[in-house]
Amino acid sequence: MQDVDRILLGDCRRVLPELPANSVDLIVTSPPYADSRKKTYGGIHPDEYVAWFLPISAELLRVLKPTGTFILNIKEKVVDGERHPYVIEMILEMRRQGWLWTEEFIWHKKNCYPGKWPNRFRDAWERCLQFNKQKRFHMYQDAVMVPMGDWAKTRLRKLSETDKRRDESRVRSGFGKNVSNWVGRSLVYPTNVLHLATETSNRQHSATFPLELPSWFIKLFTQEGDLVLDPFIGSGTTAVAARRLGRHYLGIEVQPEYVEQANKALSAEG
Amino acid sequence: MQDVDRILLGDCRRVLPELPANSVDLIVTSPPYADSRKKTYGGIHPDEYVAWFLPISAELLRVLKPTGTFILNIKEKVVDGERHPYVIEMILEMRRQGWLWTEEFIWHKKNCYPGKWPNRFRDAWERCLQFNKQKRFHMYQDAVMVPMGDWAKTRLRKLSETDKRRDESRVRSGFGKNVSNWVGRSLVYPTNVLHLATETSNRQHSATFPLELPSWFIKLFTQEGDLVLDPFIGSGTTAVAARRLGRHYLGIEVQPEYVEQANKALSAEG
DNA sequence: GTTCCGCATGAATCGATAG
DNA sequence: ACTATCGATTCATGCGGAA
Numbered sequence: 001m002q003d004v005d006r007i008l009l010g011d012c013r014r015v016l017p018e019l020p021a022n023s024v025d026l027i028v029t030s031p032p033y034a035d036s037r038k039k040t041y042g043g044i045h046p047d048e049y050v051a052w053f054l055p056i057s058a059e060l061l062r063v064l065k066p067t068g069t070f071i072l073n074i075k076e077k078v079v080d081g082e083r084h085p086y087v088i089e090m091i092l093e094m095r096r097q098g099w100l101w102t103e104e105f106i107w108h109k110k111n112c113y114p115g116k117w118p119n120r121f122r123d124a125w126e127r128c129l130q131f132n133k134q135k136r137f138h139m140y141q142d143a144v145m146v147p148m149g150d151w152a153k154t155r156l157r158k159l160s161e162t163d164k165r166r167d168e169s170r171v172r173s174g175f176g177k178n179v180s181n182w183v184g185r186s187l188v189y190p191t192n193v194l195h196l197a198t199e200t201s202n203r204q205h206s207a208t209f210p211l212e213l214p215s216w217f218i219k220l221f222t223q224e225g226d227l228v229l230d231p232f233i234g235s236g237t238t239a240v241a242a243r244r245l246g247r248h249y250l251g252i253e254v255q256p257e258y259v260e261q262a263n264k265a266l267s268a269e270g
Numbered sequence: 271m272q273d274v275d276r277i278l279l280g281d282c283r284r285v286l287p288e289l290p291a292n293s294v295d296l297i298v299t300s301p302p303y304a305d306s307r308k309k310t311y312g313g314i315h316p317d318e319y320v321a322w323f324l325p326i327s328a329e330l331l332r333v334l335k336p337t338g339t340f341i342l343n344i345k346e347k348v349v350d351g352e353r354h355p356y357v358i359e360m361i362l363e364m365r366r367q368g369w370l371w372t373e374e375f376i377w378h379k380k381n382c383y384p385g386k387w388p389n390r391f392r393d394a395w396e397r398c399l400q401f402n403k404q405k406r407f408h409m410y411q412d413a414v415m416v417p418m419g420d421w422a423k424t425r426l427r428k429l430s431e432t433d434k435r436r437d438e439s440r441v442r443s444g445f446g447k448n449v450s451n452w453v454g455r456s457l458v459y460p461t462n463v464l465h466l467a468t469e470t471s472n473r474q475h476s477a478t479f480p481l482e483l484p485s486w487f488i489k490l491f492t493q494e495g496d497l498v499l500d501p502f503i504g505s506g507t508t509a510v511a512a513r514r515l516g517r518h519y520l521g522i523e524v525q526p527e528y529v530e531q532a533n534k535a536l537s538a539e540g
Numbered sequence: 541g542t543t544c545c546g547c548a549t550g551a552a553t554c555g556a557t558a559g
Numbered sequence: 560a561c562t563a564t565c566g567a568t569t570c571a572t573g574c575g576g577a578a
Contacts, residue, residue: 083371095355102390106395116459123461191392191393
């Protein structure tokens with residue numbers, strides 16, 4: 001546990017083998033999309049994407065604890081007017097590697113990229129694939145409970161405005177026991193559809209991963225003190241999320257500029 | 271064109287070969303989900319689902335016009351704690367058949383089935399897979415434009431409640447031209463995420479498929495007078511949607527009770 | 541005619557029980 | 560051991576009756 005809370009510089013295909021087996025509680029990552037970030041990983045062509053990723057997922061399978069979870073945020077590109085099948089091929093191949101494809105969460109991007117095409121609407125969702133090593137894994141559902149759908153309409157009607165405000169801030173802070181006792185029936189478990197906006201004010205980082213996304217999965221699948229790994233950490237979003245939630249983190253990034261950026265962001269956290 | 275606007279009784283594996291090639295503008299269907307039980311279509315086991323469906327999709331490829339579209343509403347079940355891969359295997363096999371996997375729409379089910387499990391949240395989405403025969407297909411995007419996000423906040427604030435309701439029903443009825451002239455700048459194109467509730471309390475429709483779902487795709491991919499096919503039409507939802515929108519329809523259903531139900535629903539349309 | 545409240549109802553999933 | 564059935568869990572929706 002001495003080598004955590006760091007951003008490691010290097011290609012994760014080289015760095016991952018140096019990590020001990022069964023040591024990570026959660027892997028959350030958004031790998032470079034096919035054909036993008038050409039300079040870094042050589043601009044993987046969609047047709048070669050699966051072959052490129054499988055050795056990495058094999059290492060991830062090794063370093064993950066048996067009770068751990070792997071969340072893969074990914075979306076297939078349109079190639080020649082068609083959704084390229086590399087993502088679904090990857091799911092099948094990873095199952096052959098030994099991964100269990102436990103669930104597929106949908107990240108609904110409330111503010112998706114604008115544009116207009118004659119044969120296609122704007123793409124407003126991405127996959128967050130959940131993989132596990134075994135059927136029994138750690139999941140802390142209470143940590144991500146949300147206000148009930150008609151909460152504001154019904155229960156809160158009788159509360160004063162100040163009560164309501166106090167209530168909401170408590171709910172948002174989220175650390176549950178007293179809150180869930182107090183508002184108890186006002187909180188429900190979420191579904192497998194996440195409604196999050198992309199971060200507009202983000203800098204030059206290509207993979208715009210809102211902080212909320214890794215935060216949600218970190219709360220759901222880890223406890224304080226657990227270790228979160230992101231093998232394509234980019235500007236450090238996952239590490240910041242982990243740190244804010246009191247989890248240990250480990251990031252891998254091949255581009256020195258990103259490593260620097262991530263370390264700067266982490267220092268700013270104090 | 272004389273044999274349309276009917277619900278055909280029979281297994282679609284037998285009925286489809288009797289239909290002429292290149293005659294259908296849109297196929298929208300929600301096939302029976304994989305089930306261990308043996309009622310309709312012999313209760314297809316998830317492991318056999320792909321083999322069962324491929325001959326059907328081959329026939330669908332034959333009857334669809336080159337400019338037509340096939341929308342397949344489906345969702346994989348959980349089997350032994352894991353999402354079963356039959357849906358994604360089917361996508362790959364259908365591509366080998368010659369289908370283009372153009373897009374994947376997400377139907378976000380606002381009212382999903384309740385429940386609580388230790389390792390899983392409620393499933394609130396289904397796939398609406400779009401397949402085509404060629405890269406150029408008919409798409410009428412203007413027919414499904416929706417009010418802008420802040421529409422209710424800005425424009426509608428000044429309208430009375432009755433005006434608002436009338437307004438919404440106009441938009442929902444969807445015949446675009448006059449509406450888009452009238453509210454003009456208030457309408458935007460939708461994304462590939464649909465937010466619809468399932469119809470729960472509609473008695474005789476055990477329909478899982480809300481009327482809005484086929485309606486949306488019918489408006490998007492056909493014009494008035496075009497032909498819509500549903501090879502697993504069930505209680506006739508797709509036919510009702512087509513009829514209301516002035517499209518011809520053709521339904522296939524293996525269970526006589528459903529055929530009767532569908533015809534009754536269609537008669538009620540007048 | 542309107543708003544409000546109560547209630548039944550789901551393309552679900554898991555775990556236990558029974559054959 | 561492996562499959563089939565059943566009960567428990569849980570919440571957004573829209574209907575119907577009531578004020």
